[in-house]
Amino acid sequence: MIETMQRIETGTRAPAVPGRVVVINDASFARGGATGIALSSAELLQARGVDVTFISGDSGEQAAALGHRFEIVPLGGTHILGGPRVKAALDGLYNGAAERFLAAWIARNDTPDTVYHLHGWSKVLSPSIFRALKPVAPRLVVNAHDFFLVCPNGGFFNFRTEKPCDLAPMSLACLGTNCDRRHYAHKLWRSARQGVRRLLSDLGRSDSTILAVHEGMLPHLARGGLAGARLRALRNPAAPWRSQRIEAERNRTFVFVGRLESDKGPDLLAAAARKAGVPLKIIGGGPLDAMLASDYPEAERVGWKTRAEIVEEIADVRALVMPSRYREPFGLVAMEALTSGLPIVVPSYAMLAQDVTEGGFGLACDPHDVDALAGALGRLAADDALLAQMSLRAHREAHRLAPTQAEWTDALLGLYADLLAGENRRPEPTDRSIRWGSAA
Structure with a gap:
């Protein structure tokens, strides 16, 4: 029998409503995946009457052409694979333009009731943005759509042996293992990027909330140093392609x-x-x-x-x-x-x-x-x-x-309310998954 999640109770308290939610992502045009989820969250929150600003690493032109109702603020950057190799390698480790851009926006626009939600950062924005986000860390949600927050190759998987990896991320054993899908030099570069990110923001000790997309990710994220009361899990919303069953x-x-x-x-x-x-x-x-x-x-x-x-x-x-x-x-x-x-x-x-x-x-x-x-x-x-x-x-x-879009939006608003109320500092709960739905 399938275990089902319990709906987050609403109406039992008056939650703090964000004055603005700032969604941050490498790209503003989706082919699914993390960017699709980031854009969906912006649309759904805006539909609930929440002001949303979408800060993207790219030009934002494709997103603007789709007529999104939320504000789009583009950096105007390019994917790290879209330019000269040396520049791409350096920008992938630390994109100074992205850090300055985001820091300046926060300095001009931040308010005590603004919540920040970071989705993708490794393709354009780079670890540099964690430095810009430090002043607002208690009001920051970092979505873990994959394992790049802790694992250099992002998958806790050895692509050479084609087996799951159980090594401690960034340990000597990890650094000495050629597990990358490309080559060992790329593994070392990814490890350097992980080191830069840790130097700029130790997420295991910060006041930011880490939101995994499946509760099965939690032990792996904890193994990478992200244990604590601010580690949560909320599955992505799913809607069928067709409401009528495909025979x-x-x-x-x-x-x-x-x-x-x-x-x-x-x-x-x-x-x-x-x-x-x-x-x-x-x-x-x-x-x-x-x-x-x-x-x-x-x-x-x-x-x-x-x-x-x-x-x-x-x-x-x-x-x-x-x-x-x-x-x-x-x-x-x-x-x-x-x-x-x-x-x-x-x-x-x-x-x-x-x-x-x-x-x-x-x-x-x-x-x-x-x-x-x-x-x-x-x-x-x-x-x-x-x-x-x-x-x-x-x-x-x-x-x-998985939650419906409405249930997922309810859960996000509940999480944001906790952040604004300072409840992300409460003692570590036994179960860190955010629950939804009702038993059938």
């Missing part, structure tokens, strides 16, 4: 949705789909696109799609596969698929794996083992009755694995 048992095609990058594992899935002899549709884009087109021409590649377009693309899909090479902290597309009635295949080390298997919503396996992944695909391809059972269960019950 997955009638379909044959498996689907991947996301970035076409090594850490997401689309190449592992393409190899497994070929081995299992099942059709594959790939929705997304990225550096592996050309390789997939060349090496796996049988896979249908449709590129990036809007949410409305995804609704059409997944109408003929049997199951979604999330073959990530690392400890996937949450997996928003997995939840969007499940609540649409699509069974899923996830890595056995993903945070959602236990929920998926215990709920009977899909299968878990090690995607590095192509034979095992192919076997999982073959099993789902061959058994219509099993697929129908998984689809019906997922459509009926998987919504309990």
